[in-house]
Amino acid sequence: xxxxxxxxxxxxxxxxxxxxxxxxxxxxxxxxxxxxxxxxxxxxxxxxxxxxxxxxxxxxxxxxxxxxxxxxxxxxxxxxxxxxxxxxxxxxxxxxxxxxxxxxxxxxxxxxxxxxxxxxxxxxxxxxxxxxxxxxxxxxxxxxxxxxxxxxxxxxxxxxxxxxxxxxxxxxxxxxxxxxxxxxxxxxxxxxxxxxxxxxxxxxxxxxxxxx
Amino acid sequence: xxxxxxxxxxxxxxxxxxxxxxxxxxxxxxxxxxxxxxxxxxxxxxxxxxxxxxxxxxxxxxxxxxxxxxxxxxxxxxxxxxxxxxxxxxxxxxxxxxxxxxxxxxxxxxxxxxxxxxxxxxxxxxxxxxxxxxxxxxxxxxxxxxxxxxxxxxxxxxxxxxxxxxxxxxxxxxxxxxxxxxxxxxxxxxxxxxxxxxxxxxxxxxxxxxxxxxxxxxxxxxxxxxxxxxxxxxxxxxxxxxxxxxxxxxxxxxxxxxxxxxxxxxxxxxxxxxxxxxxxxxxxxxxxxxxxxxxxxxxxx
Numbered sequence: 227x228x229x230x231x232x233x234x235x236x237x238x239x240x241x242x243x244x245x246x247x248x249x250x251x252x253x254x255x256x257x258x259x260x261x262x263x264x265x266x267x268x269x270x271x272x273x274x275x276x277x278x279x280x281x282x283x284x285x286x287x288x289x290x291x292x293x294x295x296x297x298x299x300x301x302x303x304x305x306x307x308x309x310x311x312x313x314x315x316x317x318x319x320x321x322x323x324x325x326x327x328x329x330x331x332x333x334x335x336x337x338x339x340x341x342x343x344x345x346x347x348x349x350x351x352x353x354x355x356x357x358x359x360x361x362x363x364x365x366x367x368x369x370x371x372x373x374x375x376x377x378x379x380x381x382x383x384x385x386x387x388x389x390x391x392x393x394x395x396x397x398x399x400x401x402x403x404x405x406x407x408x409x410x411x412x413x414x415x416x417x418x419x420x421x422x423x424x425x426x427x428x429x430x431x432x433x434x435x436x437x438x
Numbered sequence: 439x440x441x442x443x444x445x446x447x448x449x450x451x452x453x454x455x456x457x458x459x460x461x462x463x464x465x466x467x468x469x470x471x472x473x474x475x476x477x478x479x480x481x482x483x484x485x486x487x488x489x490x491x492x493x494x495x496x497x498x499x500x501x502x503x504x505x506x507x508x509x510x511x512x513x514x515x516x517x518x519x520x521x522x523x524x525x526x527x528x529x530x531x532x533x534x535x536x537x538x539x540x541x542x543x544x545x546x547x548x549x550x551x552x553x554x555x556x557x558x559x560x561x562x563x564x565x566x567x568x569x570x571x572x573x574x575x576x577x578x579x580x581x582x583x584x585x586x587x588x589x590x591x592x593x594x595x596x597x598x599x600x601x602x603x604x605x606x607x608x609x610x611x612x613x614x615x616x617x618x619x620x621x622x623x624x625x626x627x628x629x630x631x632x633x634x635x636x637x638x639x640x641x642x643x644x645x646x647x648x649x650x651x652x653x654x655x656x657x658x659x660x661x662x663x664x665x666x667x668x669x670x671x672x673x674x675x676x677x678x679x680x681x682x683x684x685x686x687x688x689x690x691x692x693x694x695x696x697x698x699x700x701x702x703x704x705x706x707x708x709x710x711x712x713x714x715x716x717x718x719x720x721x722x723x724x725x726x727x728x729x730x731x732x733x734x735x736x737x738x739x
Contacts, residue, residue: 257457264739265454276453281739290596296540297529316529317522320540322462323595328738331459337522392739396596410450414737415669417450431460435522 228287228306228401229344230371232378232389233280236406237365240265240278247360248282251345257432258331260342261357266410266417279411280357280366283308283329283342284392284400291321291330291341299339306371306401307346312338319434326396328414332435344368371401381405461734466520468727470513471588472617475610475722477509478550478581479618480625483641485578487622487634488571494634498626499570500561505625507554514547539594543587550584553577585614598733599666600656609652615645616691617722620715628708636703639711642718643699650692653725666736673732684728691721 240263248254248261261282268275285308292300292308299315302308315338322330322339333340345355353359358366369376374383382389382403391400392412409416419430484502487495518524530544557577560570589606592598619641623630630638657675661668674684698714701707 259456262456264452266450267453268450270449290594293537294540294591294594296535296538296544297526297533298535314526314529314533315523316526317524318520318540319462319522320538320591320594322459323598323734326596326738328458332522398596414739415665417452419452419455419737430457432457434459434462 227304227373228371229349229368230285230306230378230401230403231282231344232367232381232403232405234365234367234381234405235277235279235411237363238263238278238280239363240276241362243360243362244280244357244366247356248342251348251356252343254340255333255335258333258340260340268410277408277411279404279407281327281329282357282402283325283344284327284398284402285342285344287399287401288397290324290326290396290398294320294324296320303346305349307344307349308341309343309346310339310341312336312340315339317435322434326393326398327400334435337435378403458737458739461731463520463730463734465727466516468723468730469516470520471610471613471726471730472723473509473512473516474585474588475613475617476621476719477506477513478585479614479616480506480509480621481554481574481578481581481618482614483618483622483638485574486637486641487626487630488574490637491631491634494626494630496567497629498622499567500558501625502622503554503557503561505621507551507558510547510551510554514551539587539590543584543591546580546584546587550577550580553580581614582611585610595733598670598736599664600660600670600729600733605652605656609649612645612649612652613722613726615641616649616718619645620695620718623711623715632706635708635711639699639702639714642714643696646692646696646699646718649725650688650696653688670733670736673735674728679735680728680732683724687721687724687728689721690717691725692718695721 242263245259245262252260254260261280264279264281266277268277285306289308292302296318297314297316299311300308300321301311317332317337317339319332322332330339330341348355355368358368367378367381369378371379373379385405388405390404390407390412391402404412480502484495484498487498518527521527530541534541536542557570557573560566560573586607589603589610592601592606593603595601619638623635623638657671660671672678674680695714695718698710702710702714
């Protein structure tokens, strides 16, 4: 079994239900996120469009975070999930530096690395990840990539010409796919990120782990 | 709220996102690299001096070992200080993960420290120069990977295209040669005869020249190899946030010392050579810091 995610960006409406569900389910502290939805505006008024991209750990088959972790705190589960043992983590932040997707953070409460685990604790109890349950439009599709009859496998098969991963050039083989995504949605350098220009506040960066 | 600037090419602007992490590896890691360059560099230089100028170096065995021990401990202390869970450092030895350059580096550095204390024992307590010189060779051999492992660690940060193993390995070795020769010029003082001073000056000048050349090559040709490198180097170009610091480092660490070394050779001036050494050591910290910081400014998602 190799678990994976697929997000249909055509369906996602940016409600952030998944983001909140993840926060609640995993008690993710303030100022940190395992899953977030990024808005990118494209075009010039009045010809504008807003894209929504949920971003989480890609659970790479060839995970740089697992490779760099000096104490195996980051490790693979048999089902392909890249999990983290917070008791073992020494907080070197090597994984934060190694992740090409910016998906790992230092938990300000435990001072250890943390990230999306595809809700491994729920999966172990045969439940879907919290974000999948919360999505009102079923944009999050989760399942076994090794099973050709699973929803995710069928979705990938049906949308073959339209399935993408983030930064394929990194050779990480993500187990996280997107359909209907474009360069702007998936490539951080394709959009401009202006300091102090987010919709609700001017905070664009936060200290790592809150102690530096 | 000010109007968004919109890129002409994509017309795309991030309008809502969470705050992304700031600097992950801060100045503590710069001190780590800087101190390690001195700690291993002086061992390289002692080895060189004992072979090329044994009379000048004969009284430098213990003092050099002591300086190496001090700076390797500064390196270790700042490594520890940078951990968010420093009291779990022992996990590296009890739950090791051998694919990590951090693990391999920690082991090698630990053995290196042990061997340094052995050298100190031979030079200070036993006063046995023959045994010291015999053990110095394996210490020098170990000092090479201890110097280089940070390059492996940086290259494992796969998102940071700027830090490639081949160039960073060369830069780490050059930094050790530069820092080692500069420290030996200051440490040796009048104990170094003119020929030994010239040798140290040559090592300092040549390593500064090579390092500067590599940085300039990256500065000019880096943007051609990867989009991420191009974006990162923008932080040290034009009115980028690290432009001033980058050029300050290049001048203080490399260009001015190179000029001063030429001046010292023509004037036979030990004072000018010492000034070059001080500037090189100070500038090296600045150069390392800029190179550590700029890739971390790039949004990864």
